Amino acid sequence: MGFWCERAWLPGDGGAPGHVAESVRVETAEGRIVAVEVAAPAADGDVRLGGLVLPGLADAHSHAFHRALRGRAHADGGSFWTWREGMYALATALTPELYERLARAVLAELALGGTTAVGEFHYVHHRADGTPYPESEGGPNAMAEALRSAARDAGVHLTLLDTCYLHGGLGPDGHEPLAPEQARFGDGTVEAWARRVDALRAAWADDDRVLVGAAAHSVRAVAPSELAELARWARRTGAPWHVHLSEQPGENEAALAAFGVTPTRLLHDAGALGPGTTAVHAVHLTDDDVTLLGASGTGVCLCPTTERDLADGIAPGLRLLRAGSPLSVGTDQHVGADVLAEARGVEEHERLAAGRRGAFPPATLIELATSAGHAALGRPDAGRIAVGAPADLVAIRLDTVRTAGVDPAQVVLAAGAPDVSDVVAGGELVVRDGEHRVGNVARMLADAIEEIWAATGRDVTKETRT
Structure with missing residues (x-):
C-alpha cells in the first residue's frame, strides 16, 4: 500500500536531527515500510496525506481506566x-467487560490524536476481592x-x-x-506475579501487535528484595520494565524514614536501574538521584499534564537528559x-x-514523542519514517x-x-479525515464512563475534597 505525503518528517543521517522533506512517497507491506522516496509523485491508488506527516506517536505511560476521572476530581481543589x-x-x-469498553474508547481517543503505540501500566488484575x-x-x-481486545479494535x-503491586x-x-x-492489584509474591505474566507472554507470543513488559508500581508497593527479583526477571526475559518514581514528596519521605535512602537509591541498590x-515522573530528585539515573542509562518518562493536574511538580528533564537518561512522554x-x-x-516546564526558552529544540521534542517513546515500550525500530520501520504515520494539518x-x-x-487528520x-x-474507524468515540467514552460510575455507587465530585 502506498501513502503520498505532502510533507514528512524524516530521520537525519548519522545522528543528525530529523527534518521536513517535501513530496514523500511511503510504500508499505505487511505492516512495515518497504520504500521511502523524496520529491516523488503520487502513484495511482496512493492514500494522500496532507500537512506534515510524522512517525506514529508513542504514549509511554497510560492508565486507561483513569480516564473516567477526567473533570470529576476538582471539587474544592483536592490533592x-x-x-x-x-x-x-x-x-x-x-469488570473485564466494562474495562474493555472503556479502554477501547480511551485508546481510540489516543489514536485520534496520533498515538499509534501505548504503554499501559496495568495493575487491575483480579476480581475486586x-x-x-x-x-x-x-x-x-x-x-x-480486555486491554488487548480494546487495543486491537482501536488500531x-x-x-x-x-505491574507488580504487593504492598x-x-x-x-x-x-x-x-x-x-487494593486487593485486586496484588499477586501475593513476585513468584506468583511472574507465573501469571509468563503465561501471558506465552499466550501472546504470536501476536505482533502486542508486547508484554513489566512494571513495579513503586517503592511503596514493592519491597527492595522484591525489586531485585523483578529486575532479574526483566533481564532474563529482555522485557522492558517501568516504575513510578518520586512523583510526590511523600514517597521520598517514606523511603527515607523506612530505609534511610531515596527511592532512586533503593532502585539502584536493588539492581533495578539500567x-x-x-x-515514570521522577519529579522530586536529589543531585545524586539524577546522577544514578543518568549514569545507568535509565530512561525517564515525563507526564507534564498529569504532573500539573495533580500538583506533582516540575521534573528536572534537561538535567536528566544531560546526565544520560533518554526521555519519553506519557x-x-x-x-x-x-x-x-x-x-x-x-x-514549557x-x-x-x-526562566529561559529553547532547552529542547523542536526536533528533540518530536523524538520524545516518537522514537524515544517507542524504544521505552520495547519497539526500538519504531518511530521513524524509514525502510524497515513499522508503518505508523500521523498527518498533522497545517491549515487549522x-x-x-x-x-x-x-x-x-x-x-x-x-489537528491530526489521518493516522x-x-x-x-x-x-x-479526523474520524476513527470505530465510530463515535465521544459517545463511546460517555456511555462507558457513566456506566462505570453508576457501578461504584459513589459520587467522586463530593468525595475527592480536601
Missing part, C-alpha cells in the same frame, strides 16, 4: 491523595485480555506493562499490607489525550523552572486555527490532537 480515593472507587467497579478470575470468566489474565500497538504503602516500620480497595528500565491519568501536548509540556502560518519544522510547539498504524488506516 493527589484525595484524587487517589476516586481512582480506587473506579478500580473496584471494573483479590481472587483471580476463574477460567470460566477468562482466567487470571482476563483484564489483560494501536499495545505494550502491556504488567499497600510504606510506613516508618516498613511495608504495609494491601488495603481492601537501559531496560524506565522511571498521558498517565488521561486528563488529556495528547502526546504532542505532553512533548511540548516538557519544554523547563522554561518555567529555568492553531497551525495556520507555522513553520512545519516547529509544528510540535503549536499543534495538538485536534496509519501497522499499515492500516485507523483515522481518516
Whole structure:
C-alpha cells in the first residue's frame, strides 16, 4: 500500500536531527515500510496525506481506566491523595467487560490524536476481592485480555506493562499490607506475579501487535528484595520494565524514614536501574538521584499534564537528559489525550523552572514523542519514517486555527490532537479525515464512563475534597 505525503518528517543521517522533506512517497507491506522516496509523485491508488506527516506517536505511560476521572476530581481543589480515593472507587467497579469498553474508547481517543503505540501500566488484575478470575470468566489474565481486545479494535500497538503491586504503602516500620480497595492489584509474591505474566507472554507470543513488559508500581508497593527479583526477571526475559518514581514528596519521605535512602537509591541498590528500565515522573530528585539515573542509562518518562493536574511538580528533564537518561512522554491519568501536548509540556516546564526558552529544540521534542517513546515500550525500530520501520504515520494539518502560518519544522510547539487528520498504524488506516474507524468515540467514552460510575455507587465530585 502506498501513502503520498505532502510533507514528512524524516530521520537525519548519522545522528543528525530529523527534518521536513517535501513530496514523500511511503510504500508499505505487511505492516512495515518497504520504500521511502523524496520529491516523488503520487502513484495511482496512493492514500494522500496532507500537512506534515510524522512517525506514529508513542504514549509511554497510560492508565486507561483513569480516564473516567477526567473533570470529576476538582471539587474544592483536592490533592493527589484525595484524587487517589476516586481512582480506587473506579478500580473496584471494573469488570473485564466494562474495562474493555472503556479502554477501547480511551485508546481510540489516543489514536485520534496520533498515538499509534501505548504503554499501559496495568495493575487491575483480579476480581475486586483479590481472587483471580476463574477460567470460566477468562482466567487470571482476563483484564489483560480486555486491554488487548480494546487495543486491537482501536488500531494501536499495545505494550502491556504488567505491574507488580504487593504492598499497600510504606510506613516508618516498613511495608504495609494491601488495603481492601487494593486487593485486586496484588499477586501475593513476585513468584506468583511472574507465573501469571509468563503465561501471558506465552499466550501472546504470536501476536505482533502486542508486547508484554513489566512494571513495579513503586517503592511503596514493592519491597527492595522484591525489586531485585523483578529486575532479574526483566533481564532474563529482555522485557522492558517501568516504575513510578518520586512523583510526590511523600514517597521520598517514606523511603527515607523506612530505609534511610531515596527511592532512586533503593532502585539502584536493588539492581533495578539500567537501559531496560524506565522511571515514570521522577519529579522530586536529589543531585545524586539524577546522577544514578543518568549514569545507568535509565530512561525517564515525563507526564507534564498529569504532573500539573495533580500538583506533582516540575521534573528536572534537561538535567536528566544531560546526565544520560533518554526521555519519553506519557498521558498517565488521561486528563488529556495528547502526546504532542505532553512533548511540548516538557519544554514549557523547563522554561518555567529555568526562566529561559529553547532547552529542547523542536526536533528533540518530536523524538520524545516518537522514537524515544517507542524504544521505552520495547519497539526500538519504531518511530521513524524509514525502510524497515513499522508503518505508523500521523498527518498533522497545517491549515487549522492553531497551525495556520507555522513553520512545519516547529509544528510540535503549536499543534495538538485536534489537528491530526489521518493516522496509519501497522499499515492500516485507523483515522481518516479526523474520524476513527470505530465510530463515535465521544459517545463511546460517555456511555462507558457513566456506566462505570453508576457501578461504584459513589459520587467522586463530593468525595475527592480536601
